[in-house]
Amino acid sequence: MKDSQKELTALQAAAQGRCPRCRTGHIFTGPAYGLTRQKMYETCPHCGLRYEREPGYFYVAMFVSYGMIVAELVTACVATYVLSGGTENPWVYLGVALLIGVGLSPFNFRYSRIVLLHWLTPGLSYQREMMQKGSEPQ
Numbered sequence: 001m002k003d004s005q006k007e008l009t010a011l012q013a014a015a016q017g018r019c020p021r022c023r024t025g026h027i028f029t030g031p032a033y034g035l036t037r038q039k040m041y042e043t044c045p046h047c048g049l050r051y052e053r054e055p056g057y058f059y060v061a062m063f064v065s066y067g068m069i070v071a072e073l074v075t076a077c078v079a080t081y082v083l084s085g086g087t088e089n090p091w092v093y094l095g096v097a098l099l100i101g102v103g104l105s106p107f108n109f110r111y112s113r114i115v116l117l118h119w120l121t122p123g124l125s126y127q128r129e130m131m132q133k134g135s136e137p138q
């Protein structure tokens with residue numbers, strides 16, 4: 001059985017950046033961290049789903065990204081407080097916040113769009129027959 005024919009769970013498909021409809025085709029062209037620009041495919045290379053559902057569709061990913069960065073910053077600052085023994089130096093927290101904000105921005109960019117596509121888009125769900133579509137000879 002080829003790797004592309006294995007059926008993934010929704011969580012596995014999201015973690016691997018796969019299409020929400022067929023869970024086979026990739027959403028992004030390259031890795032999250034690298035020297036190249038993060039670029040999405042316009043349509044799924046496997047089932048042909050158009051990722052940008054309507055003009056401006058990915059603006060909604062900003063709200064997802066906002067929620068993610070707030071959760072990350074609160075976690076990092078609480079961890080800093082606990083690990084540093086309760087320091088009150090604001091520069092420590094500012095440094096940690098900048099490090100987390102800049103370091104995780106490629107991750108947040110990618111996964112805010114993936115979360116939007118997989119769980120926050122009405123009418124877009126997994127269709128098993130779409131997974132098998134591309135594996136058949138044409």
Ligand SMILES: [Zn+2]
Nearest residue numbers: 019022044047
């Ligand atoms: Zn697809």
